[in-house]
Amino acid sequence: MPKVVADALAAEDPREPGEQPTPEHQPAPAHPQQPSAPGEPQADPTVRLEQPPAAAGESADPTVPLDSADPTVRLVSQPPVPADPPSSVPAAPQQEPAEADPPSPVAPGEASLPAQVESPEVAPGETAPVVSGWRRVAAAVGGFVGALPRRITDSAVLAFALFTVLYHAAFLLELRPSTIFLTWLVCCAGLAVLAPVLGVLRAVRRRRRARTAAPAPTPAPEPAASRRWWWWLAPIGTGLLGIGAAILAGVGGIVSWWVPVLLGLAAAVGGALLARRTWLERTAADEPVATPWQALYVLLISAGVAVSSLYMARNTPDDVFYVGKSVWVAERDIVPLRDFLFTENVAAPLSTQPPIASIEVFAGALARFLGLHAGDATWFVLLPALAVLAVLALWRLVHRWAPRRPVLAFTVALAYLYLVVGSDASLGTFHLPRLYEGKGMFVSAVVPLMWVYLTDWFESRSKWKLFLVFALSVVATGLTSTSAIILPLLVGAAGLAMLLVGRWRSALAVGIVALLYPAGSVVVSRLVLGPVTEAGGETQFFDAEGTYRRTLLVGTLGVIGGLALWLGPLLVRRRTPRLLAAGAAVTMTVLFVPGVLEWLADVTGVPAVLWRVPWILALPGLIGILCTIGLPRLKWSSRLAGAIVAGLLVFSFTSYGVPMWDKGSFIEVAPRPLWKLPQQRLEIVRWIEGLPRQPGLLLAPSTLMRTAPIVSSRLRVVNPRAGYLIEYDQNSDFVRDRQRLTAFADGTAIPPLPELSASIERLDVTTICVYWINLEAKAALRKLGYEQYARRFAPGAVRCFRKWE
Numbered sequence: 001m002p003k004v005v006a007d008a009l010a011a012e013d014p015r016e017p018g019e020q021p022t023p024e025h026q027p028a029p030a031h032p033q034q035p036s037a038p039g040e041p042q043a044d045p046t047v048r049l050e051q052p053p054a055a056a057g058e059s060a061d062p063t064v065p066l067d068s069a070d071p072t073v074r075l076v077s078q079p080p081v082p083a084d085p086p087s088s089v090p091a092a093p094q095q096e097p098a099e100a101d102p103p104s105p106v107a108p109g110e111a112s113l114p115a116q117v118e119s120p121e122v123a124p125g126e127t128a129p130v131v132s133g134w135r136r137v138a139a140a141v142g143g144f145v146g147a148l149p150r151r152i153t154d155s156a157v158l159a160f161a162l163f164t165v166l167y168h169a170a171f172l173l174e175l176r177p178s179t180i181f182l183t184w185l186v187c188c189a190g191l192a193v194l195a196p197v198l199g200v201l202r203a204v205r206r207r208r209r210a211r212t213a214a215p216a217p218t219p220a221p222e223p224a225a226s227r228r229w230w231w232w233l234a235p236i237g238t239g240l241l242g243i244g245a246a247i248l249a250g251v252g253g254i255v256s257w258w259v260p261v262l263l264g265l266a267a268a269v270g271g272a273l274l275a276r277r278t279w280l281e282r283t284a285a286d287e288p289v290a291t292p293w294q295a296l297y298v299l300l301i302s303a304g305v306a307v308s309s310l311y312m313a314r315n316t317p318d319d320v321f322y323v324g325k326s327v328w329v330a331e332r333d334i335v336p337l338r339d340f341l342f343t344e345n346v347a348a349p350l351s352t353q354p355p356i357a358s359i360e361v362f363a364g365a366l367a368r369f370l371g372l373h374a375g376d377a378t379w380f381v382l383l384p385a386l387a388v389l390a391v392l393a394l395w396r397l398v399h400r401w402a403p404r405r406p407v408l409a410f411t412v413a414l415a416y417l418y419l420v421v422g423s424d425a426s427l428g429t430f431h432l433p434r435l436y437e438g439k440g441m442f443v444s445a446v447v448p449l450m451w452v453y454l455t456d457w458f459e460s461r462s463k464w465k466l467f468l469v470f471a472l473s474v475v476a477t478g479l480t481s482t483s484a485i486i487l488p489l490l491v492g493a494a495g496l497a498m499l500l501v502g503r504w505r506s507a508l509a510v511g512i513v514a515l516l517y518p519a520g521s522v523v524v525s526r527l528v529l530g531p532v533t534e535a536g537g538e539t540q541f542f543d544a545e546g547t548y549r550r551t552l553l554v555g556t557l558g559v560i561g562g563l564a565l566w567l568g569p570l571l572v573r574r575r576t577p578r579l580l581a582a583g584a585a586v587t588m589t590v591l592f593v594p595g596v597l598e599w600l601a602d603v604t605g606v607p608a609v610l611w612r613v614p615w616i617l618a619l620p621g622l623i624g625i626l627c628t629i630g631l632p633r634l635k636w637s638s639r640l641a642g643a644i645v646a647g648l649l650v651f652s653f654t655s656y657g658v659p660m661w662d663k664g665s666f667i668e669v670a671p672r673p674l675w676k677l678p679q680q681r682l683e684i685v686r687w688i689e690g691l692p693r694q695p696g697l698l699l700a701p702s703t704l705m706r707t708a709p710i711v712s713s714r715l716r717v718v719n720p721r722a723g724y725l726i727e728y729d730q731n732s733d734f735v736r737d738r739q740r741l742t743a744f745a746d747g748t749a750i751p752p753l754p755e756l757s758a759s760i761e762r763l764d765v766t767t768i769c770v771y772w773i774n775l776e777a778k779a780a781l782r783k784l785g786y787e788q789y790a791r792r793f794a795p796g797a798v799r800c801f802r803k804w805e
Contacts, residue, residue, distance in 0.1 A: 022650045067510055069771035091580055140291040142274050149295055149392045154468065156389050160186055160283030160362070161471040166336075166477030168521070181365035238270035239570055246562025257545045264566050268589045271569035272582040276500045279579050285721050287456065288573075294407055301414065305432065306384035310673035314433035314666055317706065319676065320720050321353065322360055322437050322711035323378055329364025330374040331713045341709060341720040342738075350727055352606070354525040358478035360437040375675050375710060378436050384431055386435040390444040397448035397621040400455055401577040402628045405500030412646050415653055420557060421665040422658025423520055425550045425611065427619055433667055433676070438479035443615045446476045446483070447490065450514075451618055452581060454494045458506060459576045470513045473509060477518045482609055484522045488515055489587060490616040503575040541607040544592045551614040556656045560649065564622035565589075584617055607644065623649065681707045684796045689715050691790050691800060696766030701745050704769070718742065718763055737763050747774040757784055772797040 125146040163184045170180050247265035247564035248255055290298075320341065328340050337355050349355065367377030394413055399406040421428035427443065434440035457465035476483035491514045495507035542550055552561030566589075569582035590596060591613050601607030617646055627646035630638040658664040668678070675682060685707045688698065698708065698717045719725070719738040728735050737759040743749040744756060745768070751759075760768075766785065770777045778788075778799060786801040 047082065055092075068344060083563060086186040100704070145292040146290045146295045149290065149298055149395055153389060153392050153396060153445075157449065157468065157471050157475055158191075159184075160358075160478060162187055162191075163362055164358045165359055167478070168356075170335075172302075177329050177335055177361050177365040178333050178368055180361075180723070182370055187417055234270065234274060235570055238274065239567060242267035242566030243563065245566055246559050249548055249562045250552075250554060250556070250558030250560070252545070252549060252558070256585040257594060260562075260590065261544070261594070264562070264589045264592065265586075267566040267586040268569075268582070271566070272497075272500060272586050275497075275569055275578040275582040279501050281574050287459070288399060288406075294399070297407060298392065298395045298410065301411075302388040302395075305414075306387040306393050309383050309387045309432055310380065310388040311670055312433060312660065312676055312677040313668045313670065314429070315677050316434060316437075317721055317723065317741050318437060320706050320709050321724075323363075323375060324713070324720070325360040326364035326367065326374040326378055327710060328713040329361050330372075330377070333368060335361055340713070341724065342734075344716075347728075347734075350724060352481070352608070352727070354481060356477060356521050356525055357438050357480055359441070359570075362478075363436070369382070379676055380673060383436045386441055386445075388590075390431065390435055390441065393445040393448045393452075394621060396452045397618055398624055400452050401572040401581070401621065402625050403571070403573045404630060405628050405639075408642060408646055409621075409624035409626075409628050410626050411624070412649050413620040413682050415650050416620050416623050416657075419650075419653035419659045420553070420657035421660045421667065422662075423550070423553060427551070427555060427615075428660065429665075430656075430680060433665075436676075439482050439612075442476055442479045442483055443612075446472060446479065447486075447615055448618045448621055450476075450487075450490060451494075451584075454510065455576050455580060457510065458494075458498065458503075458580070461506075466509070466513055469510060473514045474517050477521050481522075482612060483751050484518050485604060485606065485609055486612060487518055489591070489613060490584075491515055493587035493616060495583075496577045496587060500583070501579065520674050532596050540611075541601060542597075542611040544594050544597055547597065547611045547614065548592060550611050552619070556652050560623060560626075560652060561619060564619055564626060565617060568622040568625060571628060572622075581622070588614060588617055675710075677707055678703075678712065679795045682711070684792065684798055685711050685715070686796070687792055688767075688800065691767070694766040694802065696764045698767045698769070699741050699760075700769040701764045702742050705742075705745075718745075718765060733759075733762055741765065744777055744780075745770055745774075747771070747777060749775050753780060753783060756780065760784075767800060769798050769800040772799050 068325060106693040163180070166180050166184055166187075175183075239515075241263050245260045245267055248260035249257075249264065324341065325336065328334070328336055334345070335355065336345045337504055338348075338349050362380050363378045364374050364380065367374040370377060370381070372381070391414065394412050394417075395406075398410045398413060402409045417428045417431045419428070421433070423429065430440045431444045434446060450469070453465060453469045453472055456462070458468060473483075473487065476487050491511055495511050498504070498510070500506040549558065552558055552565070565585055569578055569585050571579045572578050591600075596609050597607075597613070601610055604610075627642045627649060629641050629645055631641060657761045661669050668674075681703055685704055688700065688704070688708075689712055696716075698715060699706070700708070700717065702719065702722065705719055706721055708715045708717045709720050719742045722739070722742060725735050725738060730736075740749075740751050740755065740759050741763070744751060747770070750756075759765075770781075772778075772791070778801075781801045783799055784803070786803045788799050788801050790800040
């Protein structure tokens with residue numbers, strides 16, 4: 001590279017300004033460079049000699065030997081020489097050396113050392129430390145383990161979204177569930193093979209970009225914005241308003257519901273304004289990375305939860321629909337698009353349960369593929385997997401939003417789900433005991449993951465993160481029809497947060513992506529099946545105060561729920577997590593204003609599910625984050641405060657909540673894996689199934705008829721669940737006959753014999769089983785010409801009758 005000799009040997013002058021040269025400052029005489037003798041060290045071409053400037057009229061000598069004794073000569077590394085300015089005198093052209101890799105960047109003012117020269121920190125005679133191979137392997141393994149929760153949940157989201165899309169596409173092609181499942185398996189296998197290849201290509205592309213891209217200049221730190229002294233009172237005032245609202249809302253009955261709502265609204269708005277200021281002041285932070293030990297802890301906890309799911313059973317009336325549908329699919333390889341409980345896929349389906357959800361079909365197809373009963377596949381295969389995913393989803397939210405101590409916050413959140421289960425609407429009830437129902441998985445896994453995906457996308461604006469938001473919306477559609485109500489509220493809360501900082505394009509984009517598939521599926525289903533019946537949508541309704549007490553609970557537990565709602569935006573990680581949490585708090589508080597839920601019920605036409613609107617909060621995660629409280633500049637005091645808060649929370653859970661293993665939670669704990677049904681009812685129904693029966697319907701006590709469709713889709717009963725009859729004409733014989741015969745079998749009302757006989761004939765009842773204690777029913781059956789042909793002794797003593805033709 002052309003360069004003048006004087007520029008090539010430029011060095012700093014040790015003299016003070018104006019000082020005359022002295023003999024010790026004179027340069028060494030020039031002499032030609034001699035070849036080194038054998039055994040002498042070779043001169044490094046990357047090392048040059050630094051000399052004082054030559055005297056006037058002299059030129060610097062570039063041929064000073066490396067072993068020169070001149071004290072003014074010292075070794076420095078040769079940095080890349082910049083191009084000559086136009087006024088420089090060109091030297092003789094030289095052949096440029098081969099292009100080498102660019103040197104590693106060094107800090108300003110430090111000299112870069114060549115590879116052959118040892119680091120100054122290493123003592124003479126010692127070698128520089130080298131990272132051993134096993135440390136690199138350990139680092140790679142640690143990174144892989146730390147990323148396992150993220151990879152497992154993301155893969156599950158993509159896999160189930162694919163199945164849901166295939167399931168909906170099969171409506172047009174009229175494919176059987178077994179064909180859909182096999183197609184899904186082939187697609188998943190292909191994606192599993194393709195994913196590592198794409199990962200390698202992406203890594204190579206990133207490495208090439210890193211080599212070719214110039215290093216971005218490090219921006220100078222911006223001076224912190226000065227704040228007036230009163231600004232520091234804003235978080236304190238907001239926190240006090242939130243505490244007051246939580247106490248008044250949780251205790252209840254002390255003052256009008258307007259008081260805690262107005263306090264909570266002031267706290268939510270204050271938290272939103274603080275979050276907005278923080279978001280605008282600070283740059284985007286890096287996404288937190290889980291350590292291997294954290295990931296191992298979470299994976300072990302999730303495995304323990306999965307195992308415990310096998311030994312706990314809570315029966316719910318809705319199991320006859322969800323599990324019964326899986327049994328129908330497994331045994332018949334048909335997706336029932338119409339009613340399958342009261343009729344053989346003939347009557348109109350329940351308007352509140354359109355065939356949009358794919359989770360029940362997935363369970364049935366899985367059972368058919370594995371050769372298992374649908375109950376075994378649902379409760380022994382699918383439920384443990386769902387438990388793992390729900391726990392990992394909770395961990396991802398807590399780890400993403402908690403500013404510190406995520407493991408402690410995660411443990412407290414999981415303790416809340418295990419220790420607060422008594423109410424039929426508590427979040428603990430919808431977690432482990434009901435994950436196999438789509439709505440349980442929606443609130444336990446989809447809601448936390450949606451907040452995580454929205455946080456990641458809003459900070460990175462990555463297309464992949466936005467695609468995950470879309471895939472998760474497809475998953476929500478495949479899990480439950482409730483997502484059509486809850487998901488728009490959740491996305492709307494996130495959009496409100498984005499609008500607070502002026503990102504209206506982001507709010508619009510995420511709204512379209514997250515709601516396109518759920519809204520489209522609802523519109524299509526309503527066009528095909530018609531609107532929701534008025535009776536089906538109005539089975540129950542809770543106002544704002546009732547909704548709070550039903551989901552966030554009352555008393556001490558209600559206060560804790562209120563603290564998570566209104567203090568959460570002050571405690572979560574800064575910037576995007578805090579902004580989104582504030583948006584959720586404002587949205588939820590507005591929904592708690594009296595009259596808002598009533599208006600929403602009129603708009604949607606489904607007031608029966610509006611008590612679930614607090615599901616948008618991901619409440620267990622926010623409750624866990626309460627123990628991440630930090631005190632400024634007091635590290636150990638902050639840890640102590642966090643431990644104290646965690647202890648108080650767990651103490652409150654155990655003192656005022658009903659644990660999952662308590663009888664008050666209506667959960668049966670067994671020493672072996674079992675179906676999620678009362679075991680005595682299950683044994684009786686299996687005994688009835690084994691009896692010789694004529695074709696026709698089975699009449700039995702209502703609890704047994706609710707269990708029969710779960711045992712077999714071919715064990716047809718008169719009334720699988722009385723609550724579903726509300727969607728049919730209450731004046732029709734279809735409804736009245738079933739209600740009359742159910743009361744007769746339960747022993748609550750014995751109708752006149754002519755009416756009883758007519759109902760039996762119209763419904764084609766051929767087998768009647770009653771408990772032996774129902775003496776009036778047995779006497780009436782004998783009068784009608786029925787004969788007892790089977791009996792079961794206690795426990796669960798049953799007598800079965802049939803009429804010989």
